[in-house]
Amino acid sequence: FDGHEMARLTGTFDHTLQEARNNGDDARDQSLVEQVETTPGLCWLLEDGRILDGVEELAGADFIWGGSECNITAHGSHPWHADRFGSSETEFTRVKVMIYLDETRADHGCLRVLPGSHRDPYHTTLEPLLAQDEGVAERTLGVSGEDVPSVFVEAAPGDVLFFNQTLWHGVFNSFPGRRFVALKFAERPSSSVHIRSLDKYSAGVVFRPHVALVEHSDPRLRGMVAGLVDLAPAR
Structure with missing residues (x-):
């Protein structure tokens, strides 16, 4: 995105999150969902062909909506x-689109990824890391989490990152006030396994799409939530 677009995005983001915390202290983690769908200064992201075309290339023309997040992080790391x-998740394409509002570098809170870890057998061999306790990376891989060989995905404001949600990733050497928007999408489910996955991770969003998308004037946006209510598992 260009400077004008980022100024618009950043201004709306900051105002929205500050308002949500009642203008209080911002030196803490904060996460809001369903803001992109409903906030005039943010919803243009969902209408932007640069994002939707990229998602279509990765998840197919009939992709679905998986929800949005507006985040501020205060912690120094997010382990692998x-x-x-x-x-089963490695067989179901879930795409996360990340838009950072602050510059991130190798030594300053950038996303780190383990290439190929979105596929088995590599993906499942890393299961012990899910514990995320101190020392788990060293016990599992022989090095500290920060020293695990990985690719540093540095980003400047305006960069848009696309990655598979089964990809192993982490953040180290982060900084208070690290801001980003996350947009989530998936291929349209075609099996009961896919439905169970969506129900596990995203039921409150996927099977109950916001009216702003259901009634949107853009047929492409209506299409990514069409029929999802009917797919919800019976309770």
Whole structure:
């Protein structure tokens, strides 16, 4: 995105999150969901062909919506993890689109990824790391989490990152006030395994899409939530 677009995005993001915390102290983690769908200064992200075309290339033309997050992090690290873990998850494409509002570098809170870890058998061999306790990386891989060989995905404001949610990733040497928007998508489910996965991780969003998308004027946005209510598992 260009400077004008980022100024618009950042201004709305900051105002929205500050308002949500009643103008209080911002030196803490904060996460809001369903803001992109409902906030005029943010919803343009979902209408932008640069994002939707990229998602379509990765998840197919009939992709579905998986929800949004607006986040501020205060912690110094987010140890190695996969957003969606398991052999069955590696067969179901889930795409996360990340837009950082602050510059991140190798020594300053950038995303780190383990290439190929979104596929088995590599993916499931890393299961012990899910414990995320101190020393688990050294016990499992022989080095500290920070020293695990990985790819540093440095980003400047305006960069848009796409990655598979089964990919193992982490953040180290982070900084207070690290801001980012996350947009989540998936291929349209075609099996009961896919439905169970969506029910486990995203039921409150996927099977109950916000009216702002259900009634959106853009057929592409309506299409990514069409029929999802009917797929919800019986309770």
